[in-house]
Amino acid sequence: MTGQNNQNTIIELKGVSKTYPTGTHALNDVNISIKKGEFVFVVGSSGAGKSTFMKLIMREEKPSSGEITVNGFKLNRLKHREIPMLRRTMGIVFQDFRLIPNMNVYDNVAFSMHVVGASKQQIRKKVSHVLSIVGLSGKARSKPAELSGGEQQRVGLARALVNNPALIIADEPTGNVDPNMSYEIVEMLTEINKMGTTILMVTHEHQLVRDFKRRVIMLENGRVVADNADGGAL
C-alpha cells in the first residue's frame, strides 16, 4: 500500500482525464469522492466514460492526468506487481457473469479464494456462507448452464463477495437478467452494502436507480454532469 488517504474516502479522483492513444477523450477533468460504506450508481449513455471510469479504478488503465486513490492505494504510483493487492480489496461483478462453464457453482465461487491462496478448509467454510447469502446453497453442484440469468448473476455476486472486499464494483450487473431479477440483484447488493461494503454500480436502468434512491453520478461526454445523493438527477 502506498499510503492512506482520508480515512473515510474509499475512492477519490482529482482532476482525472483519460485520452486513449487513438485520440478519444474518454474522461475530462473528473473529480469524484466516494466514502466508505456508500452505495453509488454511475449512469450515463454509451460513450459517456463509464467503462473508462471503472477501468481506472481497477487500474486496468492509467489516467492521462490527475490523481486516483482507491482503498488507500495511490494508483498513479502503483507498480505492476502491486496491482493484484489493490484488486484483492475489491470484488467485481460482470454484466456477462463470467462464470467458468465447466465448473459448478461451488467451484466458480471457490476459484476467487484459490487465487488469493486460501486453504481448502477456509474455502469450504466461506463459500458455503456466501452461497447462503445469495440464496444458492441448494445449487452448489449445479453447472452455470443449468441456472437462470438471475441465478448466474447471484453466483457472480457470491464470487465478488467471497474474499470480503471493502468495495464491490458491479458493471451493469442487471444488464443480462429479467426486470424482476434486476430488483432482486440490487436488493442483494443493498443487503451487502448494509454489512459495510461500498458498492459502485454502473447501470443503464434509470427506473432502478430512481426506485432505490441512492447517490447517482451521471457522466456525459467524459464529464460528471450530475452528482446527487438520492437519485434526483434522474
Place this chain on the structure above:
Amino acid sequence: MKLSSVRHLTGEGFKNVWDNRLMSLASIGVLVSCMVLIGAAMLVSFNVDRAMTAIQQENVIMAYLNDYNSVRYSDKYINASSYKSSSAASSAASSAAATVTASATASGSTTSDGKDKSDVPYDDYLIHNDEEAKVVCDELKKLPNIESVEYISADEGIERLVGMINEEQAKYIAQLQEDGDNPLPAAAKITLTDISKFDESLQKIKGVAGVYSVTSQRDLAKKVTTISNAVTTASYIIIVMLMVIALVIVCNTIRVTMFNRKLEISIMKAVGATDAFIRLPFVVEGIVIGLISAIITLGLLYVGYSAVLRAMVGNIQNPVPYSDHVLLFAGIFAGVGVLSGFIGSMFMINKYLKREGSEFSALS
C-alpha cells in the same frame, strides 16, 4: 505463493496437457524428433571419437620399401613406356599396395647388360632380395623410439591381401602369382615405444635409405575426424533449426491453452491473482510436455541404437554402450525438454500478462 496454491496450480498444469491433448501430442512429437536427432548425432560423434582415439593410440607405422620386385611390376603394367626413376615407379607400386604388405623377393629376371626385361637399370633398385630388405629393417631398428620392426615379405603380404579380398579379386591375384608377378612392395611393420614422439619418429623413418613411403592409421583418423566434424557441425545447425521449430510449436500449444482459458485468466486478473499465479499452470504444462518428450526420446533412442548395433554387428568394433551415456542423455533431454517448455510458456504468458486492459475486454 502458498504450498496449497502451488499444488492446485500444478494440478491445473497437468490438466491443461490432457485437455489440449492433440496440441500436446503435436508438441511432444516435434520435441521428440528434435531430441532423437540430438541423441543420434551425439551417439555417432561418441562412436567416431572412440574409434578415432583407438586409431590414434595405435603406435604402428608401415614403411614400404623401394624394392626391385614392385618397381618391376609397376614398370611392366603401369609405367612401361615412361619409366624415369625407381622412386617414381615405386610410388605407383606403393600406392597399389597401400593397405597391405609386400616382400622383397627378387623373383624377376635380369639381363646381363645391367637392365631387366623391362629395361629398368638394375642399379635403380635398392632392394633386390630379402637379405637387402632385412638390412634396411636393421637400419630402422637402430632408430630411437623403436620397439620392434617386423619384416613382411611380398609373398606374405599377398597372402594377407588374399584373406581380405573377394573371390574375383583373389582370382586376379592368383593369376598374377602364376605369372610370377607381385605388385606389393616389401614392408616393415614398425612399432614405436613412445606414441607422443610419433611425428618425430615418422620423419626419421622416412629418412632411412630404402624406405619409399610410410603410412599410419593416424592419417586416416585425421581425415575421418575432419569429415565427422563437418557432419557434426551440419547436424548441430539442423538441430538448432528444429529446436526453434519445436519452441514455436510449444508456444502454439500454450497459446491454445491460453485461448481456452481466457475467461479464467481474465477472472484471475480481476480478483487479484499475481502474475506468478497465472503463469504457473502454463509453465507446468510446458515442462510436463518437455519431460514426457524427454522420456519418450530416451526410450526411442535406446531401441533405435540397439537395432542399429544389431544390424551392424561386425562392422562397428567396440561400440559405445548406450548405458554409458544414459544419464547424460537423460540430463540433456530433460534439460532441452524442460527448457523449451519453460521458455515457450513464459514467452507466451508474459506477452499476454504485459497487455493491460484485458480484464474487462478479455471476451470481446
